[in-house]
Amino acid sequence: MxxxxxxxxxxxxxxxxxxxxxxxxxxxxxxxxxxxxxxxxxxxxxxxxxxxxxxxxxxxxxxxxxxxxxxxxxxxxxxxxxxxxxxxxxxxxxxxxxxxxxxxxxxxxxxxxxxxxxxxxxxxxxxxxSVKSAWELEKMRESGARLCDVFRQVPQFLKVGMRELDLSAEFECRLRKVGNEGFVRMRAFNQEFFQGLALSATAGEPGHFDGAVTGRGLSTAWPQGASTETIQPDTPVFLDYAGVFNGYIVDMTRIFVIGTLAPELRHAFGTAIAIQRYLAENLKPGAICEELFLKSAEMAEQAGLGRNYMGPPGENARFVGHGVGLELDEFPVLAQGFKVPLQAGQTIAIEPKFVLPGKGVIGIENTFAVSEKGGVKITDLTDDVVYL
Amino acid sequence: MxxxxxxxxxxxxxxxxxxxxxxxxxxxxxxxxxxxxxxxxxxxxxxxxxxxxxxxxxxxxxxxxxxxxxxxxxxxxxxxxxxxxxxxxxxxxxxxxxxxxxxxxxxxxxxxxxxxxxxxxxxxxxxxxSVKSAWELEKMRESGARLCDVFRQVPQFLKVGMRELDLSAEFECRLRKVGNEGFVRMRAFNQEFFQGLALSATAGEPGHFDGAVTGRGLSTAWPQGASTETIQPDTPVFLDYAGVFNGYIVDMTRIFVIGTLAPELRHAFGTAIAIQRYLAENLKPGAICEELFLKSAEMAEQAGLGRNYMGPPGENARFVGHGVGLELDEFPVLAQGFKVPLQAGQTIAIEPKFVLPGKGVIGIENTFAVSEKGGVKITDLTDDVVYL
Structure with a gap:
């Protein structure tokens, strides 16, 4: 209330x-x-x-x-x-x-x-x-805690050979039981979203979604999220979910691996973590949204991953973070063309991600609150890749 | 494709x-x-x-x-x-x-x-x-078969004392595993919908949804669907779900009861079945939508249930069926003011329902195709109340 x-x-x-x-x-x-x-x-x-x-x-x-x-x-x-x-x-x-x-x-x-x-x-x-009150930040922390609870349970149900769809179903079932309201509001015309993405083999496919990753989905009418392809070993399992509680959305991504990861993927993950660290440190009032994105793109470029940053080569998105709250796509956007300064209390999902065709998709996503001391992490769970 | x-x-x-x-x-x-x-x-x-x-x-x-x-x-x-x-x-x-x-x-x-x-x-x-081709009707029959599969499984997981939310989670998990795409498209401005309604104690609450039943939901920001109230014996458990496969939605409602039903509720269910039978028989090209609704309301009135028809007393919806296909709220609508004739191949969810305050909500819903011989049932599962 x-x-x-x-x-x-x-x-x-x-x-x-x-x-x-x-x-x-x-x-x-x-x-x-x-x-x-x-x-x-x-x-x-x-x-x-x-x-x-x-x-x-x-x-x-x-x-x-x-x-x-x-x-x-x-x-x-x-x-x-x-x-x-x-x-x-x-x-x-x-x-x-x-x-x-x-x-x-x-x-x-x-x-x-x-x-x-x-x-x-x-x-x-x-x-x-876009600017959240103390009351709202508390609600978002509660949402974050519940979503993190479900991410912690993933090792209990993720198995080689299960379909992306089954992984989706298991994650969504647990998310619902901790009180997820389910309907993720989006404001942009043409955008549609259903809870999140549980992807492995199909994570790198290009798609309609205004993000780095869309997934193959189940049909041309719903070309988003999990497919019926099975989870493979030694391939990143990419879980990107939004949790909605009391109307407030938090958004996070974690990577799980059954087996080991190729060096290119480990390098990309390390780069994503470095970008997130840089952005979190600079998530302060007055920082210019576009500059944060451009610096992140430069870091990706310097790591030799410019073509793979925020989308499959040729279809890269030009942003690295989006406001989140009562809608998934709130202001501000850490994006090219967004020349406005951050304000204290804004809540932003930071999501540096890399698509390596034929190898997999890897990255990190957390929801942060802008503060004088830099970004305060609302989705309080270790960023590490979870090896099973 | x-x-x-x-x-x-x-x-x-x-x-x-x-x-x-x-x-x-x-x-x-x-x-x-x-x-x-x-x-x-x-x-x-x-x-x-x-x-x-x-x-x-x-x-x-x-x-x-x-x-x-x-x-x-x-x-x-x-x-x-x-x-x-x-x-x-x-x-x-x-x-x-x-x-x-x-x-x-x-x-x-x-x-x-x-x-x-x-x-x-x-x-x-x-x-x-609104008028579906043979190819579309086949897709909708496939959707219907998959949704019916999940309704058949309900007796395996419905238990006294579980929360409406847990029932929701279990139903949605199984629906996802049979391939549900999940996102239920609605066209009307202001309408939002998440998969379906699993209700018992809170089924009779008034709500924003353009239908007979909304549910209490989990917060004032999401006042729809399951709540954290527990399933009670001797009370209708109302499951109203949409399944989406290849983009095509079917919509159905069934009633489950752990224990027995009061005579008033059994009388209301019998009336809903009689109304559905009348409408199905008359779901033929040329029938006027409004007339079908008005006749259904008259049948409810004659059964002494006029005040309880299609909503809580005082907030009754003035319709009994809605087109369904790629969106949940397609043309035609069997509603007051909708004076157009039906056409062969239109697909309509018929849903006579009664809200008896303090007692529960009861009714039936099936998706039918309009044909020269009357409505052809696409959601091919017995209408009977399932007693556990």
Whole structure:
């Protein structure tokens, strides 16, 4: 349960941002944005004026929203006739998240509030959400502890000859039992994700996912994650999973090996660890996201692994870390073109990875919080390759 | 793998529809729509002109799209400068699915193709996709057989005292092992869904989901599906799961009981079965969707269960069935306001359910194909309550 104090602080931050931008209010339509401010993800619309009290208009379930909502004025969604009367004459500029809201929804509200100017507030919402409070960091640490618990159990069920799919099923079953909510929210249009990746033979295949690794998946309709190929000895078993608890996602990757690893793979793993160490040390307020990525790419290059960094040769992703929280793809991104400074309290999954065609995929991923002392590891488990 | 012939037939149907509507082409941006026509869900944009050959423009992964795509002209996504040149002077009206495409994406393409008129083709795409070919029906029967396999195993792992969450985990683990792809696509804005519902004590709680049953879930951020409450004897255990194989979803619900059921619950189950029988018999081309729903609601009313039909009293959903295929919420919907006739080959999950507060939730769900002889059951498993 979100606390009243958290909700109020968040609303104050948004209201400050709205006033700075000269926007009269935010009309929030996306469930997880509404949850962030109101503490409920029932189907509803949240109006946060730049000055004054917010209003939560509930479609379904009203009974449940009334129990959960931290917004004092929570009421049923009005008829189309009554809706415009809720907005005073002074409301001229209305903020909406253009990054997620579909055209049909936009047109519906634009008609209801005809004459108002609609302004894209996607970046503002994402920036506000990127900085986590102490309460949020505590939730994320709890998520991290539970996800780590499952990673610790892997040696009990990972066996040569089992299919990637079986490994997936066993991992996901244990993750569910420790309370994983399962649905991993992503914000970017076109991205879809199911829990995580349990890969071995097929880890190096190129794919649609905005990351270093996609996996083969089970069909052309779902070309992601585990396949029916079997786990091989002397090949990295790549487990990249997101755990979701109380809505908060943490993301981590570990490598398991049944047998031994070829020297090239050990070299690549060592390089990934060195990159992670460099990034963690520099995960401080003021560091520029793009510079962190470019330095990491330079380290990969110097290790002779530039072509293999963050994707199969020719299809390399140009990032090494992504914000994570209520969504898997939050701000900031340690990526080319992302020239903004880090802020204390941002939470970032750092994931230097290498794809060596024909040999395997190897790397590391942990979720860190940005602090004055550098990155604080939220996924508190040894980084070492686990040999079985 | 989609076949070339399937892809061609689908494109012909869309081109006929575009010409009928006077639209010069469809600019498809949503992955599952692109998959439906092109056989790949790599990140790309599919242009299907009303006359002539389609064009698939790939962002990621090009390597993989070139292997999978059934569109002869599959190439890298061009620069913003080169993009407009792909569209001739004759292209004046461009179809886009306004129901899913976010405003930012829309604005991006509207700028690139400035001067063209953009028209909403959401309903056309959904109507075309609602009618399944023989090839698709075969895929859905395969999905149905695999999902039924897991329902058959439930008596092996359902126990008094286990948490709804543990039941979820056990069901989902077995579903994954028979090849479930896991990610259940939904089209409606605001809807989110994770695999299914394993409920007992909390089945009757009102919720945000556009259905009769939502469950309590694990937090206010994920108020859906299993909770940590334990399974009780003499209470319906409600298992409502979607299975996804080769992209095709089937949806079914069965009731399990450890012990016995109160007479009111048995009466409600009998009513659900009678409603399902009536609907299945009338699932024929030409039947009007709304009329089927209204008749079902009348049967519930006559059984003295009107207030309990399709939701907790006061928050009842006004539908009894939904199209299902590549998405969980396809056309048609057996719902109030849906005055269109059924077509042969449409696939519909029929789900009469009753919520009896304090007693439990009971009902049935099967996926059927519309045919001249009435509904053909795709989820071929006995409807009976399973007593343990």
């Amino acid at each position: 979100l606390t009243k104090w958290e909700s109020e602080q968040r609303i104050i931050r948004l209201q400050n941002e709205l006033r700075t931008k000269g926007i009269d209010g935010a009309l929030l339509l996306v469930p997880i944005d509404i949850y962030y401010f109101a503490g409920t993800r029932q189907n509803s619309v949240l109006w946060i004026p730049a000055e004054g009290n917010p209003l939560l208009l509930v479609r379904k379930s009203l009974v449940r929203a009334l129990k959960e909502s931290l917004i004092e004025d929570t009421r049923p969604f009005p008829s189309s006739k009554e809706f415009p009367a809720l907005f005073g004459e002074e409301v001229k500029k209305v903020g909406v998240t253009f990054d997620v809201v579909p055209v049909q929804q936009y047109n519906y509200y634009a008609r209801l509030l005809a004459g108002r100017e609609f302004i894209d507030i996607s970046a503002s919402i994402r920036e506000i959400r | 989609l076949t070339k012939w399937e892809s061609e037939q689908r494109i012909i149907r869309l081109q006929n529809e575009l010409r009928t509507k006077g639209i010069d082409g469809a600019l498809l941006l949503v992955p599952i729509d692109i998959y439906y026509f092109a056989g790949t869900r790599q990140n790309s944009v599919l242009w299907i002109p009303a006359e002539g050959n389609p064009l698939l423009l790939v962002r990621k992964s090009l390597v993989r799209a070139l292997k999978e795509s059934l569109i002869e002209d599959t190439r890298p996504f061009p620069s913003s400068k080169e993009f407009p040149a792909l569209f001739g002077e004759e292209v004046k009206k461009v179809g886009v699915t306004f129901d899913v495409v976010p405003v930012q994406q829309y604005n991006y393409y509207a700028r690139l193709l400035a001067g063209r008129e953009f028209i909403d083709i959401s309903a056309s795409i959904r109507e075309i996709r």
